[in-house]
Amino acid sequence: MTELVGGVRLERLTEFAGELADEARAIARQHFGQRVEVEHKADQTPVTIADRSIEARLRDRIADRFPTHGMVGEEFGAEHDDAECVWVIDPIDGTQAFVSGVPLFGCLIALLVSGQPVLGVLEMPALEDRWLGTPHGTWRGAQCARVSETTELGSATVFATTPHMFNATEKPAFDAVAAAARRVRYGTDCFAYGLLADGWADVVVEADMAAYDYLALVPVVTGAGGVITDWQGAPLSLEGTGRILAAATTTLHAQLLESLGRV
Template sequence: MTNPTNQQRLTAAISITELAAQIAQRHFRRAPDIEIKQDLSPVTVADKETEEAIRAGLAEHFPGEAVFGEEFGRDGDAETTWIIDPIDGTRSFIGGVPLYGMLLGYLEAGRPTLGVIRMPAIGEVYAGGTGLQATCNGAPIHVSRCKSLAEASLFINEGDKLAIREPAVFARLVEAGRLRRMGADCHPHALVAAGTMDAVVDYDLQPYDYLPVSAVVEAAGGVMTDWQGKALGLNSDGRTLTAATPELHAELMELVNARS
């Protein structure tokens, strides 16, 4: 494909992840062999085969373009590249929890210009990008209009890590909002993009976890930054805030950065 538009890239990304999802689902709830990586996170044959399938699809549609994947690392320029998380939520996948995801995004100058959040086990695919309408299964989606944390439905992702490493922040979060749920991985962010939840506080993420997601959230009209309000990039510290509106985002940022 010569000089593809952002829409052409997004259409191809949706198609590539659709085929790759079939590989992930073939392994789901089949007790795959588990390896432990150097960072102590688990990886399965499903992670590897799924990333290989996505890379093959990208090579077919966009030959020679750079790729950065969780399982097989970087191939080419790190700033203008496709970025892959083949199974976002490997622990959920291993446990048979159907809320594991698949993430694919494209970066230009280190910033995401499109993203796909596919949920293979529940049949949902969220997509969006710069100048493009955010969608779920092809239907337009938009964030909620919630502007107040007191009225917000809030996801606290990676709550176990927060409770241990950021106990004061965790203590404030579990008392915040109108409704709170503990979560993990990409689906809570997708629900903010779809307008059914209002915010997510997340922690200890890698670029392939948050960059494709941020493209979808922003296309849906939401805000996603680090805890300091800075735009997300390859070198962000892995702590993220996702909110439906700037006003809600500002309240969340004040909460997580409050002095204990």
């Protein structure tokens, strides 16, 4: 029986998401390692020709293939975001890494259906690596990804992009988690969620995130058997606090909510 998502075959949407990631990889690799001009937006976050070129190309492809679908992107905003199917794009997640020659930047592509993340692509152009999250599992290339079985924070490896992403209210809660963990790692941006899906990381805790930073990661994590919510345990959507908690197991996730959920 053919499985339809938003009136379109899931297989067709999955293939198309892969095509978008292929295009993003090609454009990112064309610019990575070059001395590209860096501009700063009003919020002082950096943006480059790669960010804008990737998002513009993906939006053109989506509009051509699925003209009734909406789009939300970091660089060019929202278009028909009240549609049943909405693509959410972060063309370069980790622009600071990109402009510093660090290969741990990614491209994030999500498909929401009635507001729920159904497909998610975590594309790592410089590493030529990719995770694809679907309703039927997460794949890293041809291999099925699976989270670890870690259930105790004291045995867990915790990742965050930087300890400086937490505000004065959030920082004590994160510090308590970090102090109780087996080890803590920083500086991996979206790559941490791929490591979680593959069982190398056990927890990712972040804050100050926009919807395009995290929605593609929901199917990647859940498809691999993990749990991802906000700090209060609520599902992630286009609207939210920007506080992200991803864990390998429900038991571990529940432990973390006891600390983070008070914020």
